[in-house]
Amino acid sequence: MKAHVYKRDHINTDEIIPARYLNMDQEVDLAKHAMEDLDIDFIKNVELGDAIIAGRNFGCGSSREHAVWALRGAGIRAVIADSFARIFYRNCINNGFLAIECKGVSEKIKSGSEIKIDLKKGEILDLNTGNTYHFAPLPEFAQKILNAGGLLNLVKKKML
Amino acid sequence: MSQTITEKILAKHCGKDEVKPGELINAKLDLVMCHDVTTTPAIDMLREYDINAVFNPDKIVIMPDHFVPNKDIKSAEMVRKIRLWAKEMGIEAFYELGRHGVCHALLPEQGHVRPGMTIVGADSHTCTHGALGAFSTGIGSTDLAASLATGELWFKVPESILFIINGNLFKGVYAKDIILEIIRQIGVDGAMYKTMEFRGDIIDDLSIEARMTITNMAIEAGAKSGIIAADQKTVDYVRNRTDVAFEIIKSDKNAHYDKVIEIDVSHLEPMVAFPHLPSNGKAISSIETIPVDQAYIGSCTNGRIEDLRIAAEIMQGKHIAKGTRCIVIPATTEIWKQANKEGLLDIFMDAGATVSSPTCGACLGGHMGVIASGERCISTTNRNFVGRMGSPESEVYLASPATVAVSALAGVICDPRDQ
Numbered sequence: 126m127k128a129h130v131y132k133r134d135h136i137n138t139d140e141i142i143p144a145r146y147l148n149m150d151q152e153v154d155l156a157k158h159a160m161e162d163l164d165i166d167f168i169k170n171v172e173l174g175d176a177i178i179a180g181r182n183f184g185c186g187s188s189r190e191h192a193v194w195a196l197r198g199a200g201i202r203a204v205i206a207d208s209f210a211r212i213f214y215r216n217c218i219n220n221g222f223l224a225i226e227c228k229g230v231s232e233k234i235k236s237g238s239e240i241k242i243d244l245k246k247g248e249i250l251d252l253n254t255g256n257t258y259h260f261a262p263l264p265e266f267a268q269k270i271l272n273a274g275g276l277l278n279l280v281k282k283k284m285l
Numbered sequence: 286m287s288q289t290i291t292e293k294i295l296a297k298h299c300g301k302d303e304v305k306p307g308e309l310i311n312a313k314l315d316l317v318m319c320h321d322v323t324t325t326p327a328i329d330m331l332r333e334y335d336i337n338a339v340f341n342p343d344k345i346v347i348m349p350d351h352f353v354p355n356k357d358i359k360s361a362e363m364v365r366k367i368r369l370w371a372k373e374m375g376i377e378a379f380y381e382l383g384r385h386g387v388c389h390a391l392l393p394e395q396g397h398v399r400p401g402m403t404i405v406g407a408d409s410h411t412c413t414h415g416a417l418g419a420f421s422t423g424i425g426s427t428d429l430a431a432s433l434a435t436g437e438l439w440f441k442v443p444e445s446i447l448f449i450i451n452g453n454l455f456k457g458v459y460a461k462d463i464i465l466e467i468i469r470q471i472g473v474d475g476a477m478y479k480t481m482e483f484r485g486d487i488i489d490d491l492s493i494e495a496r497m498t499i500t501n502m503a504i505e506a507g508a509k510s511g512i513i514a515a516d517q518k519t520v521d522y523v524r525n526r527t528d529v530a531f532e533i534i535k536s537d538k539n540a541h542y543d544k545v546i547e548i549d550v551s552h553l554e555p556m557v558a559f560p561h562l563p564s565n566g567k568a569i570s571s572i573e574t575i576p577v578d579q580a581y582i583g584s585c586t587n588g589r590i591e592d593l594r595i596a597a598e599i600m601q602g603k604h605i606a607k608g609t610r611c612i613v614i615p616a617t618t619e620i621w622k623q624a625n626k627e628g629l630l631d632i633f634m635d636a637g638a639t640v641s642s643p644t645c646g647a648c649l650g651g652h653m654g655v656i657a658s659g660e661r662c663i664s665t666t667n668r669n670f671v672g673r674m675g676s677p678e679s680e681v682y683l684a685s686p687a688t689v690a691v692s693a694l695a696g697v698i699c700d701p702r703d704q
C-alpha cells in the first residue's frame with residue numbers, strides 16, 4: 126500500500142469531505158470529493174489499498190461518518206495517525222475501517238512510500254527504507270467489532 | 286467510591302453502582318436525536334440489516350435543520366426519506382418546517398432534555414445538552430443505527446477534567462469568550478476522549494442559555510461531553526417545558542479528576558478565534574484591523590434569544606457598515622417568534638441585516654450566506670476550519686454575538702466594550 130503523508134495535526138472532517146457534498150450519502154459519490162479542501166490532487170493520486178498518514182487529532186470536527194465513507198470509497202484502507210478524534214475513531218471501528226494510532230510516523234515515512242501493515246505484530250513496515258514502526262494492538266472491543274465486520278453485524282446478532 | 290456526575294449517570298444507565306474511567310460499558314439511552322444529514326445513512330443501514338422497528342419511538346427526536354428549508358433537490362429527498370421512515374416507525378417528535386430549528390437549540394427548548402439523562406445525537410455538538418446536567422454526546426451514523434435499533438450504545442467511561450470558573454465577568458465579555466479562552470488554553474485536542482465538567486461562581490451566575498454556549502463547544506477541545514450539574518435555574522428551565530420526572534445528580538466531593546483547571550475570568554477580554562482553528566483565540570485588544578465581508582449571528586452556539594437581544598441592543602438605531610453584509614438566523618421557530626415580538630427582527634433589518642428562517646445554513650457552508658474565496662466572515666458559530674462556511678479560500682473568525690454585532694456596524698473586527 127502507498128502512503129499519502131500529511132504532516133499536519135487536526136485534519137478535520139470538513140476537509141476530508143466538505144459539507145457542500147453532504148446532500149449525498151453514497152460512498153461512490155462522496156469518494157470523488159475526498160480530501161478536496163486539503164489536497165485537490167489526492168483523488169488523482171490515490172489507488173485502491175492505499176493508506177493516509179497524519180499527525181494528531183485526525184478526523185476532528187463534525188461527526189459526519191461520510192468522512193470514513195469518502196476515504197474508503199476513494200480506496201483508502203487504513204489511516205495511521207498520532208491520535209484520532211473520538212467520533213471519527215468510533216466511526217472507523219464501527220465500519221470495520223482501520224484506524225491505527227502510531228506516534229510520529231508522519232515525520233518519518235515519506236509520501237509515496239510503499240508500506241505494509243502487520244496487524245498481528247502491530248507493525249508498520251516502510252518498504253522504501255526498511256524501517257519498522259510499532260503500534261499498540263487495537264483494543265479488544267475494537268477487534269471484536271472489526272472481526273464481526275462492523276457494529277451492526279454485532280447488533281443484529283444480539284437482536285436475533 | 287466517590288464519583289463524578291458523569292460516572293454516576295453512566296453507572297446508573299448500565300445497571301452498576303459505580304464505573305471507572307477507561308471501563309467499557311453498554312449504556313441504556315434515554316434519548317436519541319437525529320437530523321437531516323446523518324440520519325439517512327442510518328436508515329439505509331437498518332433496512333440493509335432488516336431491522337424494521339426502533340427500540341422506543343417516544344425516545345427518538347428528529348429535527349431536520351442543516352439544509353432546511355430544503356436547499357436543493359438532494360436535501361429535499363433526504364428529508365422526505367426521513368419523514369416517511371419516521372412515520373413508519375411511529376416517531377411522533379418530528380419537527381417539521383414551521384416548528385423547526387437547529388437541533389441543539391430545539392431539543393432543550395422543547396423539553397426533551399432533562400438532568401440525569403443519557404443522550405446521543407448524530408451530530409458532534411450534542412455535547413451541548415450537558416448544560417442541563419445530562420450525559421450527552423455526538424455519534425456517527427452507524428452508532429445512530431445501533432442506538433435506534435437497541436436503545437443502547439457502547440462507551441468507554443471518560444476521564445473528567447474539572448474547570449472551575451471564578452472571578453468577575455465584565456460588561457462586553459460573555460460565555461462565548463470564556464469557552465474560547467478555555468479552548469485557547471488547552472487546545473483543540475486538550476480534552477480528547479474526556480468530559481469537561483464546569484463549575485464555579487461564574488457558571489452559577491450564567492443563564493441556562495449561556496451555559497449551553499459553553500458545553501456546546503466542548504467538542505472543539507476534543508471532549509466526549511461537557512457537563513454542568515443542575516441547579517435551581519436548571520430545574521426552573523426544565524419545569525417550564527415538561528412535566529416528566531427527573532433526578533438531579535451531582536459529583537461527589539472527593540470525586541477523582543484527571544485534572545482540575547481553575548480560571549479567573551476577571552481579566553478576560555472579548556476573544557476572537559482566528560482561522561483556522563477554534564483554539565486560535567486572541568484577546569481583542571491585541572489584534573490589528575481586520576475588515577469583514579460578512580457578520581453571521583446564529584447557530585447552536587449563539588443563536589438563542591439572549592444572543593439576539595445582546596446583538597439587537599448594540600445594533601439598535603445604527604447601520605451595518607458599507608461593504609459588510611450581516612445575516613441573523615434565530616436558531617428555532619420559537620426564538621424567531623419571540624425576537625419578532627420583542628421587535629428585535631425590526632432592529633436587525635432597520636440596521637441593514639437580513640433575517641432568515643431557522644437553519645444551520647452557512648454555519649457549515651450549507652446555504653443562507655455561504656462565503657466566497659478571499660472573503661472573511663466574523664461569526665457566532667463554533668468552527669472556523671478551512672472551508673467551513675464556504676470557499677476553502679475564505680476565512681472565519683469566531684466571537685460572541687456582541688463582538689460580531691459591533692464588528693458588523695464597523696465593518697472591521699471591533700471590541701464591544703468600546704460601545
Ligand code: SF4
Nearest residue numbers: 387584585645648649
Ligand atoms: S448550527 Fe452549525 S454547529 Fe450547530 S448543529 Fe448546525 S451546523 Fe452544526
